[in-house]
Amino acid sequence: MTRRRFVQLSGVVASGAAIAGCGALSYVNAPKPPASPFHEATLTLGPTRITPLQTGAVAVKATHREYGGLAPLRLPAIALDPRWTPWLPITCWLIEHPEGAIMVDTGETAQVAEPDYFACDAATRFVYEWLLRFDVQRDVEVDAQLNALGIPAEEIRTVALTHLHSDHAGGLKHFSNATFLTSEAEATQTPAGAVPCRWPSFFQPTPVTYGDGPFGAFAESHALTTDGAVRLVPTPGHTRGHQSVLIRHADQWALLAGDASFSRDQVERRAVAGICEDVKTARRTLAVIAEHLEQYETAYMASHALPDGKG
Numbered sequence: 001m002t003r004r005r006f007v008q009l010s011g012v013v014a015s016g017a018a019i020a021g022c023g024a025l026s027y028v029n030a031p032k033p034p035a036s037p038f039h040e041a042t043l044t045l046g047p048t049r050i051t052p053l054q055t056g057a058v059a060v061k062a063t064h065r066e067y068g069g070l071a072p073l074r075l076p077a078i079a080l081d082p083r084w085t086p087w088l089p090i091t092c093w094l095i096e097h098p099e100g101a102i103m104v105d106t107g108e109t110a111q112v113a114e115p116d117y118f119a120c121d122a123a124t125r126f127v128y129e130w131l132l133r134f135d136v137q138r139d140v141e142v143d144a145q146l147n148a149l150g151i152p153a154e155e156i157r158t159v160a161l162t163h164l165h166s167d168h169a170g171g172l173k174h175f176s177n178a179t180f181l182t183s184e185a186e187a188t189q190t191p192a193g194a195v196p197c198r199w200p201s202f203f204q205p206t207p208v209t210y211g212d213g214p215f216g217a218f219a220e221s222h223a224l225t226t227d228g229a230v231r232l233v234p235t236p237g238h239t240r241g242h243q244s245v246l247i248r249h250a251d252q253w254a255l256l257a258g259d260a261s262f263s264r265d266q267v268e269r270r271a272v273a274g275i276c277e278d279v280k281t282a283r284r285t286l287a288v289i290a291e292h293l294e295q296y297e298t299a300y301m302a303s304h305a306l307p308d309g310k311g
Contacts, residue, residue, distance in 0.1 A: 237282025
């Protein structure tokens with residue numbers, strides 16, 4: 001598959017009220033876009049192939065990625081932080097299993113360049129336009145990459161969503177024939193940071209309840225394949241309904257962790273990200289993931305991890 005160069009998107013100016021509230025904010029120190037997209041190789045576990053698809057890049061404040069201060073101060077700390085991360089990939093995954101193809105998340109859309117794209121409400125607009133930088137082109141959206149692999153998006157029947165933030169749900173519009181699987185918490189209560197005004201009319205998430213027993217170090221799971229090799233597992237914290245996909249073949253595993261952490265290193269250090277709905281739950285989730293990684297040979301894949309595994 002050919003991966004293509006990204007073009008920097010122009011910034012969008014926040015509302016006057018937002019500027020007045022945080023006048024010290026500036027994009028002067030925002031990082032420049034990458035010279036070329038990051039690359040992660042396809043992983044094969046027995047009959048199952050896992051292909052990362054990078055649908056652009058995002059830069060966030062340093063305290064967005066990791067914050068060790070007082071929980072009530074995390075949002076002001078992020079807003080006032082002048083430091084930006086490097087450009088981080090926005091990754092979703094294609095799972096090719098003998099029973100059919102499964103998408104995990106849908107990546108971001110180039111429509112984020114449109115001035116009013118995030119105008120669902122004032123808070124959402126402020127966060128996306130002032131605290132995040134996006135670098136997305138139309139020809140790296142998920143449907144274009146699937147077409148290049150010979151798998152039209154309209155043929156995908158299952159889309160498992162780790163959570164509903166825009167950089168994971170921006171490509172929903174391309175999967176008009178799919179069943180969308182979220183946790184029950186995510187399906188019944190839209191998380192802060194979602195952009196529901198941009199969801200397609202056909203998007204009706206089906207909640208899962210993890211009734212298929214333990215899997216690895218996780219106490220409960222939901223099987224996506226009849227052989228039980230591909231399962232959803234609960235990894236709440238980043239959002240209250242965040243989930244991940246765990247895949248097994250013999251003694252080899254892969255965990256598609258979404259935003260449970262920015263990197264494997266954060267899991268090992270139990271370092272919670274600044275953007276987190278429930279800090280205590282997120283720490284418990286990191287402990288379970290760490291236990292799994294210690295017990296089983298596992299490829300750990302986070303949505304925004306750099307090629308060296310760091311976020």
